[in-house]
Amino acid sequence: MRILVTGGAGFIGSALIRYIIENTTDSVVNVDKLTYAANLESLGQAAHNPRYAFEQVDIGNGSELQRVFDTHRPDAVMHLAAESHVDRSIDGPAAFIETNLVGTATLLEVCRAFWMTLPEEAKIAFRFHHISTDEVFGDLDESEAAFTETTSYAPSSPYSASKAGSDHLVRAWHRTYGLPVLVTNCSNNYGPYHFPEKLIPHMILNALHGKSLPVYGDGRQIRDWLYVEDHVRALYLVLCRGPVGETFNIGGHNEKRNMEVVETICDLLEEMAPENPNSLKSGNPYGFRGLIRFVTDRPGHDLRYAMDASKMERDLGWKPEESFETGLRKTVRWYLDNEDWWQRVLNGAYRLERLGCDSPMEAWV
Template identity: 70%
Template sequence: MKILVTGGAGFIGSAVIRHIINNTESSVVNLDKLTYAGNLESLAEVSSSERYAFEQVDICDRCEVERVFHEHQPDAVMHLAAESHVDRSIDSPAAFIETNIVGTYTLLEVVRKYWKGLTPSRHEAFRFHHISTDEVYGDLENPDELFLETTPYAPSSPYSASKASSDHLVRAWHRTYGLPTLITNCSNNYGPYHFPEKLIPLMILNALEGKLLPVYGKGNQVRDWLYVEDHARALYKVVTEGKIGETYNIGGHNEKQNLEVVRTLCALLEELAPNKPAGVSRYEDLITYVQDRPGHDQRYAIDASKIQRDLGWTPEESFESGIRKTVEWYMSNREWWQRVQDGSYQRERLGAGQ
C-alpha cells in the first residue's frame, strides 16, 4: 500500500510516517509545504528508506498536487496538513482559512479527479482519511459529558472553526460525490518531536532554561492527553481497517487540568534534572499565571469507545508513562530542539534549496 501523507514533516504527521516505515510494509509519500512547524529532522531515522519519498508542495497549489498524484499513484491519503496553533489563529486567522479550508478543498478536488480515473480494483480500495481535532466540538459544560462522534460542532477559535469547516467539506464530498472518506477527531497530542510552542514542550524547555512557566488563567482548563505514538497507531488502523463514511474519536483517557500537567512536569524534572539553572530552587517556583486566552474552552474529553469496539484500538501509554518518556526524550535530544529554537533547522533547509 502506498500512502500519501500531507503534513508529514509536522508533529503528528512525522509520527505517522515513522510508524508506517518502522512497523508496516506500506510505503509513504510525504507531501509538506515546510512551514515553520515542518521539520524534516523529525524523519531522519526513516528518510533513507526505499519506501519513503518527500515532495515539498503546498496543498493549495493544485497543479503541483496533481503532479504528485500522477507521479506517485497513491492508494490512500492521510490528510494531516494544517495550521494548528490556537494562539496564532487568534492573532492571524488568514493562514488558517487558507490552509485548513482552501487547502482541504483543493486536495479533495484533486483526489476526486484522481480517484475517478483509477482502475476498478484500485478505485474500490482507495481511501481518503482526514485527520481532525476534538476542538471542533467546542466546550463541555457538564463535567460528566464526553465528546461523541455525533456531538454537534461548536468551535470557539479561528483554528477550530477552520478545522470544523474542513470536516464538513470532507463529509460533503463523501455524500455528494461518493468519495471514500474517513474522519478522525483526536484529543491533545504530546510526545517526541513536538514543536516547542505547544504547552508540554514549552514548559519542559522553559524549565530547563530557568524561564517562567506561563499558565493561562487559573490553569484549570481540562484536556484529554494522547501520546502521539498511540495516535499514529490508531490512524494507521483507521485508514487500513476503518469503515468508509465513518468518524472515529481518538482519545487517551487522560483528563488533566493544565496546571496539573505543568506540576507533573516540574516533579519529573526535579527527579530527572536535579541540577537546576542558576537562581532556581524549585521548578514549580517558575509557574506564573497570565491573562487567559480569548474564547478559551474550559474542558475537552473524548469518548473513544467506538474505535476500541469497532477496530480494537486502545492507547498503550498511560499519562504517567507517556509524560515520563516525553521529558526523557527532550532531555536526550537537546540538539533537535535547540536547532528549532535558534532557527537553524530552517536556515540549513533553505540553504540546501529545500
C-alpha cells in the same frame, strides 16, 4: 499500499511516517509545504528508507498536487497538513482559512479527479483519511459527558472553526461524489519531536532554561492527553479497517487540568534533571514549580475537552498503551536526551539550509 501523507514533516505527520516505515511494508509520499512548524529532521531514519519519498508542495497548489498524484499514484491519502496553533489563529486567522479550508478543498478536488481515473478494483480500495481535532466540538463543563462521534460542532477559535469546516468538506465530498473517506478527531497530542510552541514542550524547555512557565487564567482548563505514538497506531488502524464514511474519536482517557500538567512536568524535572540550577536539589529554594506564573487568559479559551473513544475500542480493538504518567515521563526523558534537535529548532538552524538563509533570524522572518 502507497500512502500519501500531507503535513508529514509536522509533529503527528512525522510520527505517522516513522510508524509506517518501521512497522509495515507500505511506501510513503510525504507532501509538505515546510512552514515554520515543519521539520524534516523529525523523520529520523525513516527519511533514508527507500520506501519514503518527499515532495515540497503546498496543498493549495492544485497543479503541483496533480503532478504528485500522477507521479506517485497513491492507494490512500492521510491528510494531516494544517495550521494548528490556537494563539496564532487568534492573531492571524487568514492563514488558517487558506490552509485548513481552501487547501483541503483543493486537495479533495485533485484527489477526486485522480480517484475517478482508477480501475474499479483500485477505486473501491482507495481511501481518503482526514485527521481532525476534538476542538471542533467546542467545550464542555466539568459535569458533561465526553464528546462522541455524533456530538454537534461548536468551534470556539478561528483554528477550530477552520478545522470544523474542513471536516464538513470531507464529508460533503463523500456524500456528493462518493469519495471513500474516513474522519478521525483526536484529543491533545504530546510526545517526542513536538514543536516548542505547544504547551508541554514549551514548559519543559522554559523550565530547563529558568524561564517563567506561563499558565493561562487559573490553569483549571481540562484537556484529554494522547501520546502521539498511540495516536498514529490508531490512525493506521482506521485507514486499514475503518468502514468508509465512518468517523472515529481517538482519545487518551487522560483528562488533566493545565495546572496539573505543568506541575507534573516540574516534578519530573526535579527527579530527572536534579543537576539543573533551577531544581531544588541544586539549591534553588523554589525549584521548578517556582517558575510558574499565571498570565491573562486566552480569548474564548475552552474550559474542557473530553473524548469518548469507546467506538475505537469496540469496533477496531484499539486503546492507548500509555497512561499520561508513563507517556509524559517518556516525553520529558526524550527532551532531556535530544537537546540537539530542540536547540536547532529554537535557534532556527533547522530552517537555514532549506531556505538558503545565512542567519537564524532570516529563517524565522
